[in-house]
Amino acid sequence: MEYGEKLLYKGEKYPIQKGKTAFKNGVFYITSDEDNKPDINVIIKLYRKLATRDLTRRTVEMARTMGTIPVSVKITGAKTRWGSCSIKRGINYSWRLIMADEKSIDYVIVHELSHIIEFNHSEKFWNIVETFLPDYKSRRAGLKAVQAEIESYNL
Numbered sequence: 406m407e408y409g410e411k412l413l414y415k416g417e418k419y420p421i422q423k424g425k426t427a428f429k430n431g432v433f434y435i436t437s438d439e440d441n442k443p444d445i446n447v448i449i450k451l452y453r454k455l456a457t458r459d460l461t462r463r464t465v466e467m468a469r470t471m472g473t474i475p476v477s478v479k480i481t482g483a484k485t486r487w488g489s490c491s492i493k494r495g496i497n498y499s500w501r502l503i504m505a506d507e508k509s510i511d512y513v514i515v516h517e518l519s520h521i522i523e524f525n526h527s528e529k530f531w532n533i534v535e536t537f538l539p540d541y542k543s544r545r546a547g548l549k550a551v552q553a554e555i556e557s558y559n560l
Contacts, residue, residue, distance in 0.1 A: 407442060407443070408421055408422060408423050408442070409421065409422075410443075412448065413505075413554070413555065413558070414455065414503065414504065415503065415504075416504075416551070420432055420433065421433045421435050421448075423435070423437060426450075427451075433451070435448055448560065449500070449560055452501070452560070453480055455503050456503040463511070464517075464518070467511065467515060467518055468518055470537065471515070471519075474494070474521075475494050475521060476493060477495040477496065478497075479497045483497070483501075487505075490524070492524060498513065501555055508547060509547050509551060512544035515538050519534045
C-alpha cells in the first residue's frame with residue numbers, strides 16, 4: 406500500500422496521505438511504517454475506531470426501529486463473517502464491514518438484529534428481515550459483490 410492510493414469507507418474511496426492518524430475531510434491520514442509507507446496496523450486501528458463509532462450508532466438506530474435491544478455491540482477481526490449475534494443478544498461485527506456501502510451495512514445490521522427476535526435462519530427469520538428491508542436480497546447480493554474488493558486490500 407502506498408500514499409496516494411485509496412481506501413474504502415462506507416462504499417466510497419478516499420485517498421491516503423501521510424499525517425497524524427485520522428479520517429477527516431474525505432482523507433485517510435496515516436503515519437508511516439519503517440519503509441515510509443502507510444502503516445497497515447495503523448490503518449486497521451483507524452478502521453476499528455470508525456467501525457466502533459458508526460456501526461454502534463447505526464445498530465442503536467435500527468434496533469429502535471425494530472423494537473429490539475442488543476446487550477452489546479463489539480467489533481472483531483473476523484475475516485470470513487460480517488457479523489454474528491450471540492444467544493445472549495450480543496452483536497459482533499467485523500471491522501471490515503465499515504468498508505462496505507451503507508445499504509450492505511444496513512443489511513448486516515438488520516440481519517443480526519433479527520436474530521435477537523428469531524435465533525435461526527428459518528422462514529420466520531427471513532420474514533422479519535424482509536419486514537424491515539424489503540430489498541434485502543439485492544442488498545445481500547451487493548454485499549457479496551463488494552466482498553472481493555474488500556479482500557483485495559489484504560488487511
